[in-house]
Amino acid sequence: MADLDPDLDITARLARSAAAVESPLTDLAGFDDWFAEYGQQVYTTAERVPLAALHQWYETPVTGDLRHRSGKFFTVHGLRVHDPGNAVPWWDQPIIDQPEVGILGILVKEFDGVPHCLMQAKAEPGNPGGLQLSPTVQATRSNYTGVHKGKPVPYLDYFRDTSRHRVIADVRQSEQGAWFHRKRNRNIAVETTEEVEVLEGFRWFTLGQLYLLLARDDIVNMDARTVLACLPHASRAEGALHRTTDVLSWLTGARSLATVSVERIALKALDEWRHTEMGYSHESGGFFDVIGVSVTAAGREVGRWCQPMIEPHGTGVIAFLTREIGGAPHVLMHARTEPGYADVVELAPTVQCVPASYAWLPPAARPRHLDEVLAAGPDRIRFEALLSEEGGRFFHARNRYLIVDSDVPEDPGHPDYRWLSLDQLTRLLSHSHYLNVQARSLVACLRGLEATRSVR
Structure with missing residues (x-):
């Protein structure tokens, strides 16, 4: 070099x-x-087809799990989630199991x-x-x-x-x-x-x-x-509200105290989910579906294939609340539990949800700060774009990504939320499983906002 x-x-x-x-x-x-x-x-081009018509895929006789005949790629199976501390203490859902580490x-x-x-x-x-x-x-x-x-x-x-x-x-x-x-x-x-x-x-x-x-x-x-x-990024280290060692201790504590547990179950045994020839859907009509698609492609490594996909219902809202503390930009991060995380809890954006889903959930499940984000006027919205998620597994999964100025106090009033400086987020990103994928997307947006401010 x-x-x-x-x-x-x-x-x-x-x-x-x-x-x-x-x-x-x-x-x-x-x-x-x-x-x-x-x-x-x-x-x-993706055409919806019955699950039984997915070439090279099959539903296992006992469990109904969706598998590829090569034994590779991924499997769709059922998951039963128990979280006694949650407003929804248990639920069943389909989930994609893809143990391979891609590049x-x-x-x-x-x-x-x-x-x-x-x-x-x-x-x-x-x-x-x-x-x-x-x-x-x-x-x-x-x-x-x-x-x-x-x-x-x-x-x-x-x-x-x-x-x-x-x-x-x-x-x-x-x-x-x-x-x-x-x-x-x-x-x-x-x-x-x-x-x-x-x-x-x-x-x-x-x-x-x-x-x-x-x-x-x-x-x-x-x-x-x-x-x-x-990527490495230069930012202002001085003025962080919390020492990084305290941030790591906070996250470790959240992981240690988390009550969530998951159990793999048969896809056909899911409670409150309907199985039809076209896929799986929640009986409420919300959340997401598992569908089958037949794909025709030009310019790809393969010209035709079939696969299952997850199709969400509704556009999500992914938002950072931001403010300056001690001369340094800070972001309000959420220590969030999700059933598929390898280490129980990861740092998520301030708000990460699909608002339409809460029509079927108890009021206590509504995310903190969602209403503030939805009510933010143009004078407070620093960034807004409609960005889609991974198109290889998710069908038309789109989220409204926002960065919103906020006056939430330095003590946000809830143990799962804490202000972190942009420099601290950058340092955490050099390690695995600290920031979730939605937070990483917003970090890229925030860096872009700072870098290109003069040319917008």
């Missing part, structure tokens, strides 16, 4: 990339035309003194609008080891053998704990000085350009957002 200036550390160089909104490699003025043109060549990787290379990220325009069957910008590599272990018998994953070797390159970030992180059972992916960014052939559908972007695109609806996908959040 001798070609890189040893006097500039990666954090400073990434800050330079975050400030750069123009690049000789990619002109954002022509981005929409490129995206639309490429979308005519690369796309997916979400961004390749970085410096051009004219500015680090750029190689991003891919990728179509997923669950994306609401077709193409989205994904990491350089976004692949499950089953995919990159060729279980699907499709084309090899481009650029994979940069992340499987990093010995010739500089690792910028490398950490295992969780995904949605309400829909995945202990799902983890390797979030990795690698910098190279080698010549890189740019394949069709890939382009180099500065961080500043990605941050501008992140403020647009359904452009930067969830997998890209989580890797961007894990």
Whole structure:
């Protein structure tokens, strides 16, 4: 790596990339035309089909669990959740069990003194609008080891053998704990000085350009957002309300005292869920469904496949309440329990919910601070975008992501909430299972808000 200036550390160089909104490699003025043109060549269409019609999938005779005949990819089974301290003390639900650790990787290379990220325009069957910008590599272990018998994953070797390159970030992180059972992916960014052939559908972007695109609806996908959040970031360390050791102790205490327990059960044994030929749905008509889709794709490793997917009911609200404390920006974080987390509790946004779901839940279950977020006027909303979740497993799962200025006091009045500085969030992101995937998305949005404020 001798070609890189040893006097500039990666954090400073990434800050330079975050400030750069123009690049000789990619002109954002022509981005929409490129995206639309490429979308005519690369796309997916998903047709709903009965579960029994899912080619290479089957419902196991005893449990009804959905499995792939290869024994790979993922399984959909039932989960019974007990949480005596919750407003809803128990419930049943379907959940995706995908024990493989996939790779979400961004390749970085410096051009004219500015680090750029190689991003891919990728179509997923669950994306609401077709193409989205994904990491350089976004692949499950089953995919990159060729279980699907499709084309090899481009650029994979940069992340499987990093010995010739500089690792910028490398950490295992969780995904949605309400829909995945202990799902983890390797979030990795690698910098190279080698010549890189740019394949069709890939382009180099500065961080500043990605941050501008992140403020647009359904452009930067969830997998890209989580890797961007894990990158090193310079922020103001002074003025944190709580010492980091106290924050870690608070989270460890929440994990130690959590009363939630989960039990795997047969999918066909779920209480309060209806099983029809088209899938599984809650008898209330809310929450989410498990559906089957037949996918036709162009420009993917495989041209046709079938799979189960989760389809949520309603658009979610994911929000950070923010304020400045002691001269440093702080975010009100929630120590949140979800049944699929590997370590019981992770730090979540201030608000993370689908408001429509509470029509079927007791009033005590309504999230704290939701009403404040919903009532926030334009003068308090610093960021707002409609962003979709992982389109490979979730069908049209969209959330309204917000960053809202707040006057919630330094003592938020509830033991599950605490103000953390942006610097503390950055340090926690270098470790596994501290910030959940929704919080990581909002950290990327918050960084983008700060970096591109002068050009908005």
